[in-house]
Amino acid sequence: MTKPLKCISVEEATQLQDNWLATRAIYIEQGLGGADTREFLFSVEELQEFLDYVKSESEEQEIDNPGVRIYFAAYNSEENNKATVFLAPTKGTDENADNNYKIDPMNTVIGGWPPKNY
Template sequence: MKKPFNCITVAEAKELQDNWMKTRALYIEKELGAPDCCEFLFSVDELQAFLDYVKAGSGNQTPGIRIYFGAYGTGKRDKATVFLAPTLGVTVGSENNYKLEPINRSLQGMPPKIY
């Protein structure tokens, strides 16, 4: 199978993670008083099932997936998370498809697994 056109190199990925850690993670840790999550793990099967759900629920539209940052709130799980939300198209201005539910509940590394 051919590699998708928008893949980045491992070196580019490491640079992006390093930039995140240097420019954002430090401020988050200072504010919260502890490190926060910075990586989230979904199985390929979970992602494929979600993509199949989105495709089936989108009719003739070409859906997209928008990835949002979130946080669980206060208490024991006062950590960051992400959720993947279906969209009604694949442009920057595409609306979210609120008829389909987002996916969440990934595995989160604590301490985080640095790329």
């Protein structure tokens, strides 16, 4: 299999992470009074299962080119106030594609702690 066109190099990924740390992490730490989770883990199997679910449900809704939007989110309980992400199905792949609220989003509870730098 050939590498997908939108892959970036390890160096580019490292620079993007460094940019985020330098321009955002400090403000989050100041606001929360400490570090927050900033990396999340999905297994390939659970990602594939979710993508298959989105594709199948979208086909039933006659949506030819569904997408998945990734949202930053946060828990809000005494046990957990850390950041998380969830994956939300969309009705298309352009930047203005509507979310598909007829298909449930996916969330993970695996956030690295302490966070791992890339």
